[in-house]
Amino acid sequence: METTKVQRYKRIISGTLCCMLLLVLVAGLETFMLLFKEPSTNKTVSNASATQQLWKPPPATSIPGGEKGNSIVYGQSLIRETAHFLGPKGSVLQISNGMNCQNCHLQAGTKPFGNNYSLVATSYPKFRARSNGVETLYKRISDCFERSLNGKAPDSTSKEMVAIKDYIEWVGSQVPPKEKPLGSGITSLPFLTRAADPAKGSKVYKQQCKSCHGSNGEGVKDDDGIAFIYPPLWGGESYNDAAGLYRLSKFAGYVKYNMPYGTDFNAPVLKDEEAWDLAAFVNSQPRPHKDQSADWKDIKQKPIDFPFGPYADNLTEEQHKFGPFKKNHQ
Template sequence: MKVLIILPLIVGIGFGFDKTISKEKGATGIDLPEQEWKLPPAMQEDGYVDESKMPKNSKYTEMVVLGNKILNETAKYIGPQAKDPKMRYAGNNLSCSSCHAAGGTKKYQSAFVGIWGRFPLYRARSDGIDTLEDRINGCMQRSLNGKALPVDSKEMKAIVTYMQWLSQGFLVGAKTKGQGLIKMPLLDRAADPKKGKIVFEEKCVACHQADGQGLKNPDTNGAYYLFPPLWGKDSFNTGAGMHRELKAAAYIKANMPQGNPDLTDEQAYDVAAYINSQPRPVKAGGEKDFPDKRVKPVDAVSGPYPDKYPQKQHQFGPYKEMLK
């Protein structure tokens, strides 16, 4: 069972306390129909770009291919495995594709298809307008537990160029079917880590191993992990979207176990709770996220909160009574 390490660079589940205020702050005035999913002809099933189908001797092609490789083999290019110590911006050995599967080309796995035209946009986490580069660096500091990549660096430009290439032909401001995560019904009970442990043992250990530390790739030409660690020092930190119950459950429900997603809603919620009950790096300054507490997601793990509900309920639910 290969679980997302959310970068979710996409606008996914983000229940806020006051949906009206959240919608007002994010309003763009753009009213376009949702677009159909499509991939460029040079995009392969494995998430790599077929260079033989790209323009020859093109600087654009060069940057698209580099951006794609950075996302699929992040640790090698901008992480702990980079030959140049100055390029080790990511703090763990995950790849962006650990979450955004196959270079961000799989539906409901926080895909990058069409995403270039969605930014800049309002994000509650910063309570401001974020650029695509801002969003990428949010993942660098949270899901990859590292530091920001310089906006003017070749690597950042390559990542953005690749995302623009994936978004060719899509209308600016329009959403695309398959972006983000699926919508899941809320449970009437809290997610149960103890039940989740049973689900993990039955459904997840074949890939992520009994200790949750994943499986390394014996091929040094690919990603560092075949299946990423779900907790521990080489996993995402507490500031990542995957550390939120609603996001994690939605990703797991749609995609796990890999190749045969057959979990019930309750199993998805419970195993997400189990995974996020395990130790992992702590993101400093979590209390500063979501400056406007009125639009802070109900499943945000770190306080403060603008309500009467305890931290445990914010982490595991039940959430129905918490939403306006």
Template sequence: MNALSPQIKATTLALLVLAGILAAYSSPEIPAPSNYVTAYPAGADTLWQPPKVEDLPKNAEGGLILYGRELVAHTANYLGPKGSVKQNTNGMNCQNCHLEAGTKIMGNNYAAVFSTYPKYRTRSGSVESVVKRISDCFERSLNGVAPDSSSREMQAMIAYMKWLGHDVPKGVTPKGTGLEKLAFLDRAADPEKGRLIYQAKCQVCHGANGEGLPAPDGMAYVYPPLWGEHSYNDGAGLFRIASFAGYVKNNMPLGATYQNPQLTDEEAWDLAAFVNSRPHPHREQSGDWMDNSQKPIDAPYGPYADGFSEQQHKFGPFQPIAEARKK
């Protein structure tokens, strides 16, 4: 399989993504994972589904929403190193983390963006707007510079996210939103075990050195880099292995869904440990979690408000830390 051409890989990707969409949307009554907490009102048990693009109004508002969707799906074409608008990012696309342009069930979708923002976030210790949240993604996951808040690009992405969640009541987080929080292992996640999983199931797409597969035109990636200078930096959400493990469990390798995962929980944890043990760009984080007692258990850098080491906070075991915090 390593000999497949980029064009064949791209075609395979498109077909598998289409199959995943059809599988997810043809079974609206499939329940969310048992440990997934939903804020739906009592009696509401329908899985969130995104609105249809063909239902967009044929006017300026619809055009702005479509541009926002295009920016999410093909960020690098507009704002990457060779972007046609500006050169703001590392060459990855927003949908490399927010799958299928932010619409995939349990694929880090945007269903709850407008129903839950503005909201208080412990990382910044402040109430954040949607603009701040998008800016963080550009500065951390895309290791770049955020578009100006008044730019057409920022306004288009906001319009798109608002449209995706326009039927979600304020304060509600629909089923199928976000990332699954996997149960803690009774051991530390093992990067060496993760290396073997990566070699067997991931490197055919993402490369032996995590470098990804560039698109033929050199504008973006068919498959994004997972570490190295063009990947997300160490301030990104996916640099925390609990987030990465939940993400890959429901979405990777290519073709996986939360209904049909291809990794066990243990494999997901170990794979996350391996990928995040590799080199990533560094981001200055002295302003993150000024209140150390609010820092997540898996925050991969100190200082901490407890007596556990940085190594244990990064890879686990996490249960002893959780139990100590309860006390």
């Protein structure tokens, strides 16, 4: 009887040890696989920055009542439907090219990584190297009208300008000073080790962009011809060559997490190289020109991908437009 008990205990102990050994082996194998796993070339933001909270715009319920609230709501409408109010057939003024502000600032400036307004409320007034001076938010809005909308800015005292300012400030009102939340603005992609290639970008455009923006980048207008459903990417009705998106780094970062239409940071469609090449193709096409002789008076402050000289280095305009940038400007 005692012998039988001893044998039973031995079997139990032996089985327990075998299970423990198996668990150790499995854990070791998983660790080995993680160490030698091939890194992903198309990480999502949620995987790469799981510990940082993604920025969200304030809820509509936080819009105050009264005159200020009415101004914010009107400003939101102006951002969403700029062309209906301020385009070539605008009901208030005719001062812009027919695009809407939210064609570039997606979801009325509230989409994560969609060129949103999250940082504006705590950033302005601020010094900007492009103008070599301290700029107010009114100046920043004026630049958008004159560059991205290729038009004229509303008067700074106008109901429309004040409303746009009030709305933009409200969008970023819950971001603490000096904080940069995940999802603010536009993502920054790593520089390529080669020049961005318009020919390769043309192929990407045909595969991913042509169905919405047209064979000639002309976009698609609504039935009444007042505004664009899909904005023009080049041509006379598109942004001019002084707009921020004319810089390849801005365009590439913008399309990475937003295009084709419906894309977001959780499931990017374009590889980094495709985003850069697409930027090179689109920004090689004809578009309105704006005099920029007053910009970047301190040429040492020019961004590496600003495509107009003079420069503080010996690179050509073509190199500054298409790269490669990596060896020259980390």
